[in-house]
Amino acid sequence: MVLLSLTLLVVVAVSSLLVVRMIRTTHAWESTAAQWETLARQHGEDLAATRIDLDTASAELASTREQLSTAQARITELADEKAQLGDATESQRQLADYQARVSAAAGTVATALTSCVDGQQRLIGYLKDAASYDPGDLSRFESDVDEVCDAATAANTALQQELDR
Secondary structure, rough: OHHHHHHHHHHHHHHHHHHHHHHHHHHHHHHHHHHHHHHHHHHHHHHHHHHHHHHHHHHHHHHHHHHHHHHHHHHHHHHHHHHHHOOOOHHHHHHHHHHHHHHHHHHHHHHHHHHHHHHHHHHHHHHHHHHHHOHHHHHHHHHHHHHHHHHHHHHHHHHHHOOOO
8 A cells, every 4th residue: 555655656746747847848839939930020020121122222213214214315305406406606506515515414314323223223132132231231222322313313303404495
């Protein structure tokens, strides 16, 4: 009887230790699972933000390309119109002066818009692989590209004003 009681006591003690060990293991797994879930959510949010940045950069690139196309068409159109002004010496001198100003402005616009397009294409490439880059560096590069594109837009506006004279 004592042996049976002692055996029963040992079985209960071992079972209790196993239950405690199982509970601790379960809590550890729950904690680890919560950490992984938090990490997965953060990466999902980062990916969503990067995709929004990519979509924005793509839209800006399309807009810049459209501006470049419009500016080039307008330059060609106005150059043709001005070429037909007449043969008078003063008209020719004014036309030459005008064409020099327009050509200089057009060159500035073309260079600025090309720089903007190139920057946006590079930014899109970086955003497609955003995980490989520091988010701060990406943000700074995006700001730099925005400044270049703003300068291109300003140069285009100045050209349009010159063309409207």
